[in-house]
Amino acid sequence: MTAPRIPLSRLERGTPFARRHIGPGREALDKMLAQVGYGSLDELTAAAVPDAIKSTAAVALPEARGEAEVLDELRALAGRNQVLTSMIGLGYHGTFTPPVILRNVMENPAWYTAYTPYQPEISQGRLEALLNFQTVVADLTGLPTAGASLLDEATAAAEAMALSRRVGKVKDGVFLIDADCLPQTIAVIETRAEPAGTEIVVADLSGGIPDEIAERGVFGVLLQYPGASGRITDPRAVVERAHELGAVVTVAADLLALTLLTSPGDLGADIAVGSTQRFGVPMGFGGPHAGYMAVRESYARNLPGRLVGVSVDADGAPAYRLALQTREQHIRREKATSNICTAQVLLAVMAGMYAVYHGPDGLADIARRTHRYAALLAEGLRAGGVEVVHGAFFDTVTARVPGRAAEVVAAAREAGINLRLTDAGHVGIACDETTGREELAAVWAAFGVPAGAASVDELDAAVPDALPEELLRTDEYLGHPVFHEHRSETAMLRYLRRLADKDYALDRGMIPLGSCTMKLNATTEMEPVTWPGFGALHPFAPAGQAEGYLTLIRELEEQLAAVTGYDKVSLQPNAGSQGELAGLLAVRAYHRARGEEKRTVCLIPSSAHGTNAASAVMAGMRVVVVKTAENGEVDTEDLRAKIEKHGDELAVLMVTYPSTHGVFEEHIGEICAAVHDAGGQVYVDGANLNALVGLAEPGRFGGDVSHLNLHKTFCIPHGGGGPGVGPVAVRSHLAPYLPNHPLQPAAGPETGVGPVSAAPWGSAGILPISWAYVRLMGAEGLRQATQVAVLSANYVAKRLEPHFPVLYTGPGGLVAHECIIDLRPLTKATGVSVDDVAKRLIDYGFHAPTMSFPVAGTLMIEPTESEDLAELDRFCDAMIRIRAEIEQVASGEWTAEDNPLRNAPHTAAVLAGEWEHPYSRETAVFPPGVGAAEKYWPPVRRVNSAYGDRNLVCSCPPLEEYDS
The missing domain is CATH 3.90.1150.10 (Aspartate Aminotransferase, domain 1)
Known part of the structure; x- marks a missing residue:
């Protein structure tokens, strides 16, 4: 029998990448559709997505290409970059990444596919690595408390300015910057200062603080050590004079220099900031790199960003966790002084390991x-x-x-x-x-x-x-054994493996986090990042040497504009929070250019992500909260009342779409029209864009501006809590107000608002990931990915609905790309909390969904399109079995204080120890569906958060503390 002839044109296209990116195959899709009650993906999304916002034409993108072809294209682009030896400096330096770190951290999915360590029991490896990083920064700067990294040096300095005003004695006055600071740092601070009404003075401080400036009042001083020109001067006299004036002193310091020079802490500084790029992290045309901040002890509880601390678990054993809930924008919202909700964890891990490797x-x-x-x-x-x-x-x-x-x-x-x-x-x-x-x-x-x-x-x-x-430095640093024990590559390799084995990342299984989108980060997309043609370029190299990068950047900007329906995109913001700020600054500049300076009110639904309110305040706006209706949508009556009340003061409405509650709101068009009629702009938060790509375009259904999360929708990995990229997309009338950069005219318009990141194109080094994803998928692949994401969420919702109430649904009882299940009735009836369920999922081999956001006592589940049916079913089965365990508590078979949920997670040490629980050891660690061969063993029991906050330890503790 002769095999059927297949046309060469079809064979040349190869296996479409979308089949590998999208988890469920054809048979699985049919089963899932049947469960949800629809005959096809088109039929499902036609029912789920409101007609008023649907795209009428396919997204204009190049045809999808195969993996080998895309890698060839990227090699060609990298080859068009001319990588010269860089002796430019200005905070970016050539460095040698130890291959053991390059291969086993940067290129290792166990590290780069992990999520932020909000579940500390399954994040002990990366938390230890971050504690190493904090110890390096604290020891070298001579200040006791260092954070788990910030976005880059310039934004860290801007955060220091805000911190200085918040904690300092002088509430007015100027922020004084030495003229020998890095030019990009000065520019970013100026961008941040203007909408806050902060006056910046740049002066030569080599001879001290001029009297005429001192007389005006100074709340903060920034010094560079060594200076941008290379000059080293003794800053002690300036520091002493600043303190006499009541100012807070920040020193931007080069960590490598601090191995030889007196630390900022010993010089009297209150805050130290900088970059850890030269600790083994490639320049990458500007990023991503881990910025740092360290502060005196009295400022520890005001430190922006994330802070890793040492606590204890349920047995009293040492355990690491994120301390103090330092993401202040979620606590203080519009009263926050920082919108930072992320870090540069993967790069911080590399920098910390560079110090571990070298000692x-x-x-x-x-x-x-x-x-x-x-x-x-x-x-x-x-x-x-x-x-x-x-x-x-x-x-x-x-x-x-x-x-x-x-x-x-x-x-x-x-x-x-x-x-x-x-x-x-x-x-x-x-x-x-x-x-x-x-x-x-x-x-x-x-x-x-x-x-x-x-x-x-x-x-x-x-x-x-x-x-x-x-x-010259005389004190010792990095005395902890971790910086002395790993001199051989064998020891270093095993240390990295030991830490990775403690963690749960996408290489182990599903991470069903609502609002966070943990999808496949394909190896083809990741591979080019470490090629020298992309990794070794200085961000301020002449534009003619970066033709490949600039082509890739331009094409990605155009692709993102096509996908979103906007006219122009800036890739400079290196986090979603910075994209929010850039977008709101553009709105502010637009109103001011039209002579409408009084438009300062930003309407934000009460369910919004905390960064929305913080970003609005940082952009010089006044936040007015709009109620959320019982169905999770924006309360349109309250919105109209707020629009009417604030009228000519209305600047912008910030709205997440689909909603923060995981629902396609039917009234989004009316909402946008009402704001526009009042003269305001509409900011569509792009956090949930992965439910829209190929189906609807925010720039066409009413949005004027959005930020996008490339680390969510466009496959840049989360890296344990960073890196991220948060481009800002705008309609044409806002394009003149996008970010620009003083050292690279091509990075933005002359009329722009200034830079929001240190580098002209932010974290350019990871942009090949998203470029490759779009190129591999094409318009049809992207659309199908969205459709399967929506199907997967609805499949999970339908399977769990008989066991847990699904809190919010849209038309036809459908959700968007995520669903919220309500545990509050069960908690009230049995005492089993959302934390208990989250920790019990660890015993079943899962990372928990998002806990208590946006509604306390709930779980928000987002399966993404990348998980296959077997993994979706494994998760649903685990949740259903946990529901049965809750019933055993309700029936009195297990008490509320002693049951497998309250005691979860269970470690191997617990299994081997004394056993006095009313349930078996097998129930504890091998519940149904969990086999011994594939079992994930958490390294610690449930971590005591309160203990860690009361007893703050944020650097590697002495070994005797572990013994005690």
Whole structure:
């Protein structure tokens, strides 16, 4: 029998990637549709999505391509980037990522597919890694409390400004910045300060704080150590004078330099900020990188972002957790001074592990070598007749060449090296871990130093260091054993594996988090991120050297605009919170440009994500809360009343669509029209965009602006709590007010609001992931992914509905891409809490759904399109069995105080110990559906949150504390 002929054109297309991205196959889809009661995906989404918002045409995207083809395209783009040796500096440096960390952290799905450690019992590995990071920062800065990372150095400095005003004695006055701070840091602070009404003064503080500034009042001071020019000055006199004025002092410090220089804490600083990029994290054209902040002990409870602390579990054993609920925007909302709800966990883990790998002696050796090359470079220039501006420096040399700076920079570029063109008469040269003799020779030649005028070996024998004697570090740091025990690669490899084994990530199973979208991060999408053509480029390299990146960025912007129905996209915001801020700043600038400065009211539904309110206040707006109706939708009557009340003051409505409750609201068109009629703008929060792609476009059904979460809808992995990218998309009338950047004109419009991130295109290094996802899926694949996400959520809802009430539904009893099940009646009847169910799911081998958001006492479940039917059923079966266990509590078979839910999770140590519970050991650790071979064993029992907050420990504790 002859096999049927298949056309070559069909074979050339290969297996569509969408089949691999979308979990359920054809038979599974049919079964799921039957459960939900629809005959096809089109029929289901036609019923679920309101007619008023449906797209009328397919999204205009290139045809989907196969994995091999997309990788070839990305290689071609990477090849168009010209990767020269970067000696630009300005906070971005060449570094060598130890291969054991590159392969086993950055490229390892056990690390990059994990979620934020809100369930600490199954996050002990990454929490320990973050505690290492915090310890590195705290030890090197000399300040006792460090956070688990911020977005980048510039935004960390802006957070320090806000913190200074909040905790300081001076509530008015100016924020004073030394002129030798990084230019991108100054620009981001100015962006953040203007809508808050904060006055910024930039001045040369090398001679102290000028009297005329002191007389105006100063609430905060920012110093760079070493300065952007490379200069090192003793800041103690400035710090002392600032404190006399009642100001809070922040020092932006280079962590590598701090292995040799006196710490900011010992210099009297109250806050230290900076970047950990040069601790083994590639430059990536600007990010992602882990910023840091460390504070004096009295400020610990005001620290923005996340903070890892040490607590105890139910047996009193040490256990890590996120401390203090420091995401203040969820607690204080419109009273928050920060909208940070994320971190850069994956990059913080890498930086912390870089310190574990090298230890204090290794880090100091890298710093000494870096400094030594800079000292020799400077002396060689002097020998050739070139003036070196500063006598004391760490890694950066500023040379004065009147009228020749551009010529020198061009000559160096011809030799394969990028230098910094400071101005017409000055050139900056930064050494780093990768600098060698060849670079020195090439730089000397670019300056016209005659060959033979400088010899590295001769200079090395004669030239002293250029570090000021009075600022040399004398105290020890990184004394904890973790920074001394892993010198061999074998030990390091096993340490990384041991931590990864403690954690639960997508490589183990489903993470059904509502509002968070934990979908497949395909290897094809991830692979290009670590290619040198994408990873080794400095963000301030000349645009002509970044043709591949700029092409990819432009194409991704166009693709995201097509998907959302907007006209223009900026990829600069490096988190969803920063995208919110950028979008609201654009709205504010638009109103002001029209002479409507009085439009400052931002309407926000009471169910909104906490960052909405915090971002609005940071954008200079006044938050007015709109009620949420009983069905979870916006209360349209209250909305109209608020619109009427605030009238000419209305700036914008922020609304999440589908709603925070997981429902397609039918009245969204009317809501948008009402706001527009009153002269306001509509901000559609893109948190749930993965329920719309290919089906509806917010830019066409009423939105003026949205932020998108590439780490959710477009497959950038969560990385244990970061990195993320939060692009802002706008209609054409808001496009002139998108972010821009002082060091890269192509990054945004001249009329823009300023930068919201340190780098021109934010976390550009991970944009190939989303570019590849869109290219692999094409318009039809993206649409099908959305449809299957909606089907999966409805399938789970239908299976669980007989056992748990589904709290909110839309037309036809359908949900969108997630559903909320209500545990409150069961809690009231039995005492079994939402926490008990979440922890019991660990025994069944699952990460819990989102707990108590947006409604306390509930679970929000989002299965995503990537989970296959077997995994969906495994989860539903577990939930149904847990419901039966709750019934055993209700019947009195188990007491409310002693049952497998209240005692969950159960560890191997519990199984092996004394047993006095009314249920069996097998029930505890091998409930139905959990086999011994695939069992996930949590490393700790339930963590005591209150203990950890009362006894705050946020760096690696001494071993004797573990013993005690």
